[in-house]
Amino acid sequence: MESTTIDYWLTDMDGVLVHENKAIPGAADLIAQWRDQQKPFLVLTNNSIYTPRDLSARLSRSGIEVPEDQIWTSALATATFLRDQAPGGSAFVIGEAGITTAMHEAGFVMTDVEPDFVVLGETRTYSFEAITRAIRLINAGARFIATNPDVTSPSTEGPLPATGAVAAMITAATNRQPYVIGKPNPMMFRSAMNKLGAHSKRTAMIGDRMDTDVVAGIEAGLHTILVMTGIADKNEIARYPFQPKQILESVADLIDKGASNASSSKKKGS
Known part of the structure; x- marks a missing residue:
């Protein structure tokens, strides 16, 4: 995948960015990269208990900085629908x-x-x-x-x-x-794309589940990326008649190393 072909990013939260309230290695750097590059993105969750402000605070405690207006929950998708x-x-x-x-x-x-x-x-x-x-x-x-x-x-x-x-x-x-309303209904993704003003052909979805993230992403016409830091393993992936566009070990594999090094240098100099 050429990085220039993806202008908008959607990502699941649990199993992709955090696991049991601890940041998955690379997650904070990827979010920082998107923000530095001004890439529009949303963090998605099926959990309807918490408000985006609650979830933003939870992510911040894990070391991942995501503004509340860049979190999209099944509750928000339901209310919008x-x-x-x-x-x-x-x-x-x-x-x-x-x-x-x-x-x-x-x-x-x-x-x-x-x-x-x-x-x-x-x-x-x-x-x-x-x-x-x-x-x-x-x-x-x-x-x-x-x-x-x-x-x-x-x-x-x-x-x-x-x-x-x-x-x-x-x-x-x-x-x-x-x-x-929530995943695997692709409406969850379409409402998120509407919020971003995104086009499906230039949007990627990162998830850890074949039965929700990947199938809904495929049905919404997105570039689907499955990471191996959550639910799915090789046996789980093989059970399904559909496959994601990419399978990665973790979100760390999406970090632009040049951008990461520049960011690290900036932090040291600050």
Whole structure:
């Protein structure tokens, strides 16, 4: 890949830039390179719990400086989609600050009385009462939306049930499938490209998962790059009938060595 052919960059966060809140070697340098070269980029995540400000602070603690306006979450993609569908609409939202803030900023009214949508996001405190209310509202005609399809999320104690698992329970009770916004729906990438003003032929997506990052990137017409610092390994890659454009050991392989050396010299001289 000629570096000049890629003008816009999208990258996943967990497994690509950070692992268990520690920066993956090369991640901070790659972000700094993009910023030095004024390459438009967004850091993407399916996690809808946190606001971009929260995630920017989390990355900063890991040594990676990403402004909050360069972070794109499934919550933001969901709110953007719903604003296009029903400007000034209403929603019953299950989730935390990431999705509730995004929905408020998109102009939605939060209500449990005849909402246009039931929006299911990720949370660490799923309420049986809220889930019951969601089921009744969907049965009454509210449209069912989920921020992302992930059935589990990691924690230090082990996997936790996530949005996809709770969505399955609501589907079983309502016989209604949600429309899921986050990866692997390529809409997540298209909304990110719209934010950047990017064209698919000149945009690359870096991810660590074949079943979300790569397939969604292919369907969105992007240059797909799989890194081996997260979920995927060679056996996992071989299982799929599609392949990424590039497979790299890590994001460190994308660093322009000349730019990296110049940056290091600048730091020493400062």
